[in-house]
Amino acid sequence: MIRDSDMKQQGHNLLQGFSSEALVAKEMQRLGYTILGRNIRIMKGELDIVCRNEREMVIVEVRSLEDGTIEDCIEGVTRRKVRLVRRTAELFLMDKPVDYEEVRFFLACVIWRGAEPQITIIEDAF
Structure with a gap:
């Protein structure tokens, strides 16, 4: 049986995840990237954010924590998750024109501590 508190927590987690992705997308735009999709x-994979600039295509995996550290965020990305993101990116890019020099994978950590969430973007994370 699903408890009311469990459903509220799931709703909170979803809202926090969507909010984190929106904040990271805005930050990537501020850094000069165009958002291609969220x-x-x-198949069984999902790409949180796909963006690009003139030279590169960037796949951003967004991790959101209510409390914790950057290290906690990094440790939360398993080898299985990395393989799944890379495979999903391959499938996504198969039918796209190759008008970029490289594909890069970033990890964005959003830690919701205090009034303002802390956003850290780790380039070439995997």
């Missing part, structure tokens, strides 16, 4: 689902 929450792109292909």
Whole structure:
């Protein structure tokens, strides 16, 4: 049986996740990237954010923590998750024109501590 408190927590986690992705997308735009898509689902995988600039295509995995450290965020990305994101990116890019020099994978950690969430973007995370 699903308890009311469990459903509220799931709703809170979803809202926090969507908010985190929106904040990271805004930050990537501020850094000069164009957002091509968010929450792109292909088979069993999902790409949180796909963006690009003139030279590169960037796949951003967004991790959100209510409290914790950057290390906690990094440790939360398992080898299985890395393989799944890379495979999903391959499938996504298969039918895209190759007008970029490289594909990079970033990890964005959003830690919701205090009034302002802390956003850290780790380039070439995997």
